[in-house]
Amino acid sequence: MGGHVRIHPQCGACGFTFTEYEAVVALCQEGDDAIAIASSTLEYRHTANCDGISTLGRVYCRYPDCKECASSAPTVTIHEECLDFLEQLTTAEDKLSWLWTAGTWRSPWNGAPPLQQALSPVIDAGQFIDRAAQACEMPGLSSLPKELALMIYEQSDRSCLHRCLAFWSYARWWNRSHQKMPKTIPIEEIEEWHRGSHPVMNKGARHGEVESDVQKPIIILSIDFQGLRSITRVQKGDITSYTNANDNLLQSDTVVYVVEAAECFASAQVEYNYPFARLQLTGRPEQFRVWDTPSPPQWQECVVDTDYDSASRAKSHLSTIDTRSTTGLTFFTCFARIWAIHAHTNRRPSAQSTFDMLSPKIQAFVHWIHVPFGSEDTLTAFGWSHTEFNARFFLRLKLAGDIIVGSTYKMNDENVQLIQHPLTLIYERPDSEGVHVVGGHAGGAAPLAAMQLEADEAKDAEAEPTFTFQYRKQPFRSASYSSAPLSNVIRTHVFYGKHLSTLVCRGIMLEYRDGPKRALGQCKLGVDRSEECMNPAQLCYTPVVKHNVNNVQVKVFDGSSHPRHEETDWTCCLMKGTLEFWFSEREVELNWKQ
Structure with a gap:
C-alpha cells in the first residue's frame, strides 16, 4: 500500500512528544479494520516535507498542513521503545488493536487540533521512584527522602522509564476495556462526567421554564494528555465557580478547555467506554475554540487579527496572557519568527519550562528577549505585524515607553495591528510553526478604573499612533x-x-x-x-x-x-x-x- 502515512508529533502510547531523530513506528488501519505496523523504524523529524522520507512507495509525512495526509487513512505514531514495552504488558493477540484504540482516543474528537504543544504527561513522582527501584533492582530508592526522590525524578525527565510508566498507567485501563462496546450518549443528557467515573445525567429544564441569558447553560470540556478529561454543564453566570474549583490547573501545561454554549453541542454524542470518553461531532467541529483557560474572554468583544479565519482554528489551541498578573514577557525569536512566549508570574517566574518545549533545532539558535513590567507600569498598547519573512511585536508601556520585539529587517512603512489597553492577549502556536497573534481583549473595568481608562485613552488619541523605528544595519548575522x-x-x-x-x-x-x-x-x-x-x-x-x-x-x-x-x-x-x-x-x- 502506497500513499501518505501521517507521522504525528506525539506518541499514542505514552503521550510524550517526540524529539528529533527518536526511533518511532507508525500504525495504520487497513481496509478490513485490521491494525498493522505501517513502517519499519523511522527517525522522527519535526518538519520533514512530504518527499523527505519514503519507503516501499509510502511517504512518511510530518508536514502539518499536508492535504494528502488529511485524505489518507488514519494513523498512530509510537516510540519504538513503547512498542517493545507493549510486548511485556500483554501477550494478547489483539494487542495492536487496543493500542490503536488507546492512541486514537487521546484525541477528544476526530479532527481535533493537535494539542501536544500544550499538554504534558503527568506522572506521580513517588510512583516513578517505586518503579525505578524495581527496574534497577535498587529497593533503597523507595526509602529516599522526598527531596532527593524529587531531584531524581526531575533529572530523569523524558527518560525511557518516564515514558514506560506513563504508558503503563494509561494502558492498564485499555487492556481491560477495549473489547467492550462503547456506549453512545447524547451530550445534552449529561450534567457532568469526569474520567474514571460514570456520567451524572442531566435532569433537564423544567417544563415551561424560560431561561434568561445568564441561566443559559455552558458546556466546559477539559482535555489533558490522555484525551477528554471532563464534561461539565454550568450556567453562564457560574463559570467563575468552575474556575475557582480548578484553580490549580489554570493556564498550566497539562490541561486545555473548550467553553461553548450548550446549543453548539446540539447534535454531539459522547462515546463512553469506562473510564474514558470522547465526542462524536457533526457539522464543523473546527468552530470550537480550544483555550488554555476555562474562563476565556468573550470572543465578540475581542480585537481579532484581520487574517484570522475559522479554517485556521483547527490548527492549534488558543493561549492567553493576563497582562494584569504578568510581571514580564519573554519572547523566543529565531529565523525572524517568534516561536514561543512566556508570561512571567508568581507561579512561573522562569521561562525555562517554555524553552524546554521548543524543538532542539530552535533551541540551538533561539534568542530570549525579555520585556519586564515594572510594579507601577502597565501595558497601554500591543501591536503585531506579520510579513512573509518577518514577524514582530510592538509593546507600549505607560512608563517604559515603546519596545519592539523581533526582526529589525525592513521596518519602514510598517503595517501594525494595534490593541489599546489590552487586559488579555490571545495567540496560537500551530504544530511546527511560529507564534501567530490572534488578537486581544480590552475587557470591562470598575467605575473608577473606567474613568482612568478613558483619560488614558484620550491621551493615547493625542499621542503618536504608530511605532517609530529607524532601521539599523546588523553588525553580525542574525543579530x-x-x-x-x-x-x-x-x-x-x-x-x-x-x-x-x-x-x-x-x-x-x-x-x-x-x-x-x-x-x-x-x-x-x-x-x-x-x-x-x-x-x-x-x-x-x-x-x-x-x-x-x-x-x-x-x-x-x-x-x-x-x-x-x-x-x-x-x-x-x-x-x-x-x-x-x-x-x-x-x-x-x-x-x-x-
Missing part, C-alpha cells in the same frame, strides 16, 4: 537589537551565560527611579547568574573576541568605587545617554550614544 536610556537608573542586573565564561555578558536589566524597567540583550531570569549593582555611577564594557566571535565584558560601579582598568580598550559610560545592545545566540556588541 537582534535592543536599546535603553541610562539616565535615572537606580539598579542594574548583569546576566552571564550559563555555559560561557563568567566574564561574558549576555544581558543587562535596568530599573529606573520612577518605576519602569528595561532589558537589554538576553536576560534569562531564574536561569543565568546575575550580578546586582545599586545606584550605579558608571557602566564599563570591553570587547572579548575569541575564535572570531564578538562578545563583551561588562562591569558596573556605584559611586563609592572608581573603575580602574589595566587594559586600554574599555569604554566607560556615565549614567546618561543610550546604550545599544546587539546580540545573537553567540555574539554581543555594545554601543554607547551620549
Whole structure:
C-alpha cells in the first residue's frame, strides 16, 4: 500500500512528544479494520516535507498542513521503545488493536487540533521512584527522602522509564476495556462526567421554564494528555465557580478547555467506554475554540487579527496572557519568527519550562528577549505585524515607553495591528510553526478604573499612533537589537551565560527611579547568574573576541568605587545617554550614544 502515512508529533502510547531523530513506528488501519505496523523504524523529524522520507512507495509525512495526509487513512505514531514495552504488558493477540484504540482516543474528537504543544504527561513522582527501584533492582530508592526522590525524578525527565510508566498507567485501563462496546450518549443528557467515573445525567429544564441569558447553560470540556478529561454543564453566570474549583490547573501545561454554549453541542454524542470518553461531532467541529483557560474572554468583544479565519482554528489551541498578573514577557525569536512566549508570574517566574518545549533545532539558535513590567507600569498598547519573512511585536508601556520585539529587517512603512489597553492577549502556536497573534481583549473595568481608562485613552488619541523605528544595519548575522536610556537608573542586573565564561555578558536589566524597567540583550531570569549593582555611577564594557566571535565584558560601579582598568580598550559610560545592545545566540556588541 502506497500513499501518505501521517507521522504525528506525539506518541499514542505514552503521550510524550517526540524529539528529533527518536526511533518511532507508525500504525495504520487497513481496509478490513485490521491494525498493522505501517513502517519499519523511522527517525522522527519535526518538519520533514512530504518527499523527505519514503519507503516501499509510502511517504512518511510530518508536514502539518499536508492535504494528502488529511485524505489518507488514519494513523498512530509510537516510540519504538513503547512498542517493545507493549510486548511485556500483554501477550494478547489483539494487542495492536487496543493500542490503536488507546492512541486514537487521546484525541477528544476526530479532527481535533493537535494539542501536544500544550499538554504534558503527568506522572506521580513517588510512583516513578517505586518503579525505578524495581527496574534497577535498587529497593533503597523507595526509602529516599522526598527531596532527593524529587531531584531524581526531575533529572530523569523524558527518560525511557518516564515514558514506560506513563504508558503503563494509561494502558492498564485499555487492556481491560477495549473489547467492550462503547456506549453512545447524547451530550445534552449529561450534567457532568469526569474520567474514571460514570456520567451524572442531566435532569433537564423544567417544563415551561424560560431561561434568561445568564441561566443559559455552558458546556466546559477539559482535555489533558490522555484525551477528554471532563464534561461539565454550568450556567453562564457560574463559570467563575468552575474556575475557582480548578484553580490549580489554570493556564498550566497539562490541561486545555473548550467553553461553548450548550446549543453548539446540539447534535454531539459522547462515546463512553469506562473510564474514558470522547465526542462524536457533526457539522464543523473546527468552530470550537480550544483555550488554555476555562474562563476565556468573550470572543465578540475581542480585537481579532484581520487574517484570522475559522479554517485556521483547527490548527492549534488558543493561549492567553493576563497582562494584569504578568510581571514580564519573554519572547523566543529565531529565523525572524517568534516561536514561543512566556508570561512571567508568581507561579512561573522562569521561562525555562517554555524553552524546554521548543524543538532542539530552535533551541540551538533561539534568542530570549525579555520585556519586564515594572510594579507601577502597565501595558497601554500591543501591536503585531506579520510579513512573509518577518514577524514582530510592538509593546507600549505607560512608563517604559515603546519596545519592539523581533526582526529589525525592513521596518519602514510598517503595517501594525494595534490593541489599546489590552487586559488579555490571545495567540496560537500551530504544530511546527511560529507564534501567530490572534488578537486581544480590552475587557470591562470598575467605575473608577473606567474613568482612568478613558483619560488614558484620550491621551493615547493625542499621542503618536504608530511605532517609530529607524532601521539599523546588523553588525553580525542574525543579530537582534535592543536599546535603553541610562539616565535615572537606580539598579542594574548583569546576566552571564550559563555555559560561557563568567566574564561574558549576555544581558543587562535596568530599573529606573520612577518605576519602569528595561532589558537589554538576553536576560534569562531564574536561569543565568546575575550580578546586582545599586545606584550605579558608571557602566564599563570591553570587547572579548575569541575564535572570531564578538562578545563583551561588562562591569558596573556605584559611586563609592572608581573603575580602574589595566587594559586600554574599555569604554566607560556615565549614567546618561543610550546604550545599544546587539546580540545573537553567540555574539554581543555594545554601543554607547551620549
